[in-house]
Amino acid sequence: MNPELHLENIRSVLIRLEETIIFGLIERAQFKQNPIVYRRAAIDGLDEALVDYLLHETERIHARMRRYTSPDEHPFFQDLPAPVLPALRYDDNPLQPNRLNLNSRIRAEYETFVIPRVCDAGDDGQYGSSAVSDVSNLQALSKRIHYGKFVAESKYRRRPAEFEELAHAADRDGLLAAVTDLEVERQVVERVGRKAETYGLSLVEQGASPKIDPGAVVQLYAEWIIPLNKHVQVEYLLERVPRGG
């Protein structure tokens, strides 16, 4: 099997992304919610919301560097320029071709679900810094959530008959049950809580003042990241499995 589909390798990518996500949230928590950065045309000189403007410009650059030719990357915007770098790897894309992209939902819920749990309410004027941090976080969260495609492909290849039957019947509940492993989820949530606490504590010991609540990070994983990741798995499998006759 393609090494990118070994569960051990997938697991190590997801564990590394936990650090990126937790530190990104700790970074964002330095600033208040600053709701103005999420509102269209709220800032003079910009039609888009500041976060969307920055995300869009960042994606234009990254597209030229062929970021979105990688099967584990998903853009938030579709009107991106062609790569200037020659395609390099990814000839051995282990996924089935698919167009599944949850980013518009991720962007919306980042604003309504994530930010209120991570940041204090209010406006501290730190719009640029907040938006820069938001762009990194959105990219990391999108990667984490869409990694469900690799998880699903890996599970499918080990038990094709079971997934084909469920997909042919368009049985979303059955697919969700089949991709769910509650013991693994428990481990992820426990580990993430421990990390958020460790990193938060070591910041406190060292004289900085982290404002992030480990409970908020746990909730984010348990109620948002993991469910969305499983949603990606189910939708990918519905699209991936050859239609039965």
Next chain:
Amino acid sequence: MNPELHLENIRSVLIRLEETIIFGLIERAQFKQNPIVYRRAAIDGLDEALVDYLLHETERIHARMRRYTSPDEHPFFQDLPAPVLPALRYDDNPLQPNRLNLNSRIRAEYETFVIPRVCDAGDDGQYGSSAVSDVSNLQALSKRIHYGKFVAESKYRRRPAEFEELAHAADRDGLLAAVTDLEVERQVVERVGRKAETYGLSLVEQGASPKIDPGAVVQLYAEWIIPLNKHVQVEYLLERVPRGG
């Protein structure tokens, strides 16, 4: 005194930047050195080195978001567009106007001093990811090093006569001695080593494989970041102090 000049506040900014820097280095250490990303015109379709191209484009966007109107931010490129966001804070810039900018040196030594200590030699084809990580690291290191301006301004205001005498005599060695606090340096290096070890260890315990050597992070602070920060302090004071007659 302007709160940005209270040593306690400066210290907490610098401590927070340690996390950003250490995690940025751990992120970069996932990839090999990939020397091609630092070489001009080494990649088809680009005249600049890939890192410089990405840094330049990123700075163009951030300039529009008025990042470089902030006294604690210094661009690597000078041909940047004007801000589209209205100026907001920074009316109370606590620094004396100055043009001190060490970024060309920071960029060069990042490639020759930092990368060989952080990454395994070789080329793994992960050019885009390496360059994205480099841009974040260069920005964080530049901020950390140039924060010496705030440190120097704070020290000057507490002991103006002493610094004026040394600056009038253009006594760089004397200024360097006057801004040096070996006990504080020892604490910084010790804390950074402990953090690099803690974060590295917790990655190992949790199943990821960090490749960063805490000794490399210690060396980076002791032999590069702290000396450059003090160099900024000395040069800032030479420029800042009113010339004697």
